[in-house]
Amino acid sequence: MGDKMGIVFEMAGKEIYIHDSVVNSWVIVILLSIFAIYVGNKAKKAKPNEKPKGILNIIEIVVEGIQSLVSSTMGPDKMKFAPYILTLAMYLAVANLFGLLGFTPPTSDYNVTLALAIITFVLTQYYGLKSKGLKGYVKGYFEPVFLLFPLNLLGELANPVSLSFRLFGNILSGVIIMGLLYSALGLVAPLITPVFHAYFDIFSGLIQTFIFMMLTMVFISMAMDD
Amino acid sequence: MIQGISNEAFILGCSAIGAGLAMIAGIGPGIGQGYAAGKAAEGVGRQPEAQGDIIKTMILGQAVAETTGIYGLVIAIILLFVRPLLGAL
Numbered sequence: 444m445g446d447k448m449g450i451v452f453e454m455a456g457k458e459i460y461i462h463d464s465v466v467n468s469w470v471i472v473i474l475l476s477i478f479a480i481y482v483g484n485k486a487k488k489a490k491p492n493e494k495p496k497g498i499l500n501i502i503e504i505v506v507e508g509i510q511s512l513v514s515s516t517m518g519p520d521k522m523k524f525a526p527y528i529l530t531l532a533m534y535l536a537v538a539n540l541f542g543l544l545g546f547t548p549p550t551s552d553y554n555v556t557l558a559l560a561i562i563t564f565v566l567t568q569y570y571g572l573k574s575k576g577l578k579g580y581v582k583g584y585f586e587p588v589f590l591l592f593p594l595n596l597l598g599e600l601a602n603p604v605s606l607s608f609r610l611f612g613n614i615l616s617g618v619i620i621m622g623l624l625y626s627a628l629g630l631v632a633p634l635i636t637p638v639f640h641a642y643f644d645i646f647s648g649l650i651q652t653f654i655f656m657m658l659t660m661v662f663i664s665m666a667m668d669d
Numbered sequence: 670m671i672q673g674i675s676n677e678a679f680i681l682g683c684s685a686i687g688a689g690l691a692m693i694a695g696i697g698p699g700i701g702q703g704y705a706a707g708k709a710a711e712g713v714g715r716q717p718e719a720q721g722d723i724i725k726t727m728i729l730g731q732a733v734a735e736t737t738g739i740y741g742l743v744i745a746i747i748l749l750f751v752r753p754l755l756g757a758l
Contacts (some may be wrong), residue, residue: 516725605736612739615746654732659731 464552471549479649495622505529516657517664524663527566531559538615539648542621544641551615553607560607563659567602571666603660608657613651617643682752688748694741701734 444457454606482502488574489495495503513525539553541548549555572580584595625632709727713720747753 605739607741608739609732609736610747612742616742619746628720650728656727657729658732 464549556607560603564603688745698738
């Protein structure tokens with residue numbers, strides 16, 4: 444919880460400050476992009492009638508898993524969301540596991556989680572508007588009774604707030620508890636903290652990734668259906 | 670003001686107590702999530718072939734049930750680290 448973490452540099456006589464979470468996000472995005480380009484090149488060269496081997500095999504399992512998850516949660520007619528869901532899953536999983544390497548996970552910053560939740564919120568509203576039409580979309584706010592409009596509006600606005608708070612609260616509480624443990628235990632910390640790393644970083648991080656994905660899918664398909 | 674205690678110290682102490690009180694909100698999600706997990710275990714025992722679907726539904730429901738606890742946690746974190754009440758002095 445320091446006040447200036449990250450990169451500070453001077454440009455044109457002004458001090459420009461880039462927060463730690465932005466820097467870590469860049470690192471994650473660049474690493475994932477390099478990985479994606481590498482795997483994409485391999486997939487282009489692979490022969491379609493041969494068994495995939497090595498990293499392609501693992502990637503194929505992951506992609507098939509995401510596709511079956513999307514088709515079972517959102518319905519087979521919404522398969523076009525699978526690339527977005529996989530992108531979200533890759534970024535969130537790596538970001539949540541970033542604490543294991545000794546960095547601060549970018550998702551422990553509220554700005555990052557709020558940005559992700561706003562992307563989901565905009566997607567939800569856009570596809571709700573697109574699939575229901577303007578009339579059906581506006582009518583959805585006045586159901587079942589006209590008087591419930593403020594409640595419906597609040598309920599719609601509470602979605603991104605609760606979505607971002609859930610991820611932020613879980614990851615930040617893990618970071619705070621790990622920090623307290625390291626400062627309290629001192630020299631014996633390496634003996635005891637692996638258990639807590641396994642829970643707070645790996646288990647909690649992956650569960651929160653899954654929940655964010657699932658809730659994104661459920662929100663979008665709920666806005667598009669009925 | 671109580672003798673010998675500065676205003677800042679008083680507000681910091683009260684903020685710490687408030688953060689502790691806010692974490693009482695953790696009781697609710699604990700009970701709710703435990704109940705949901707118990708029901709899911711019952712469901713799996715009755716219908717082992719639907720285990721994947723039951724676990725997916727359970728985790729989704731628990732995530733929604735967790736929201737109130739997370740709100741309490743965020744309030745506690747804000748009281749402890751952001752200290753908004755010190756600005757009101």
